[in-house]
Amino acid sequence: MVQKTAVIGLGSMGYGIAQSVLREGHATFGVDLDPDLCAKFIAEGGAEGALPDVAADLDTVVVVVLNAQQTQTVLFGADGVVPLLKPGAVVVSCATVPPDVARDLGARSAEYGVHYLDAPISGGAVKAASGQLSVMAAGSKDAFAAAAAVLDACAETVFQLGDVGAGSAMKAVNQLLAGVHIATMAEALTFGMTQGVKPETFVDVISKCAGTSWMLENRAPHIVAGDYTPHSAVDIWLKDLGIVLDIAKADKFSAPLTAAALQQFVAAAGQGLGAEDDAAVAKVYARNAGLVLPGDA
Secondary structure: OOOEEEEEOOOHHHHHHHHHHHHOOOEEEEEOOOHHHHHHHHHOOOOOOOHHHHHHHOOEEEEOOOOHHHHHHHHHOOOOOHHHOOOOOEEEEOOOOOHHHHHHHHHHHHOOOOEEEEOOEEOHHHHHHHOOEEEEEEOOHHHHHHHHHHHHHHEEEEEEOOOOOHHHHHHHHHHHHHHHHHHHHHHHHHHHHHOOOOHHHHHHHHOOOOOOOHHHHHHHHHHHHOOOOOOOEHHHHHHHHHHHHHHHHHOOOOOHHHHHHHHHHHHHHHHHHOOOEHHHHHHHHHHHHOOOOOOOO
16 A cells, blocks of 8 residues: 655655655655755655645654654644644654653644654664664554554564553663764774774774674774764764663663763764764774874874
């Protein structure tokens, strides 16, 4: 069945999701504040039409914005889409937000007869574009059924985790590990440099040893190449690890490794690196140790 879908937020992840949904033959509207991105997507075959004009006919709205505030604005702000949707439509909410925010958005959507799927994503821009994301999803059976066609188009694995809020809780766990892994990778790579281990040798050897991680294998090559084009920016981790620590604090759970990793990303942002790829956290270690990373003068 051909679905009418809007993907709101055409960043590196959202654009790939929109491409994947479109590739499966669904009528797909790309929505973003950047008109050039919208025009680019239309040129690739995306559907034309302003969101307020097409909302009543949509089956699915995928929201791939930065944070909880933007998600709330998109769904229930002055020009919020949820009140415009038909009963039975589904919102697939992909941003990393606290579980209580997801539960609130789900309840507010239900007041309009709209299903809400708490559906944070993992896999990066490449897997978004190839339709191979992992989705940590939570919601009702009806919400999963309504979103099935779009999930099939953009995801390789969909975890059904229970009620709304459970997906965001799992994403917080994932982000704790991912953020710590990136910071630890940067620490290990630069520590190796102090011992004469070249960054490219670090990647070649450690990626085949027990100390590796997906984040190491994905991000360390950025340092080797001296290329900090943002696939996922440093500033993302101020938000995501901040969410983890807020949840931990509320539950009186000590998370010292998360706190230490967050401080390294804060330091990177303070050095003007916030918009660079998150592998740029290695520059904090390098500057402190007087090291010269690849690509640096």
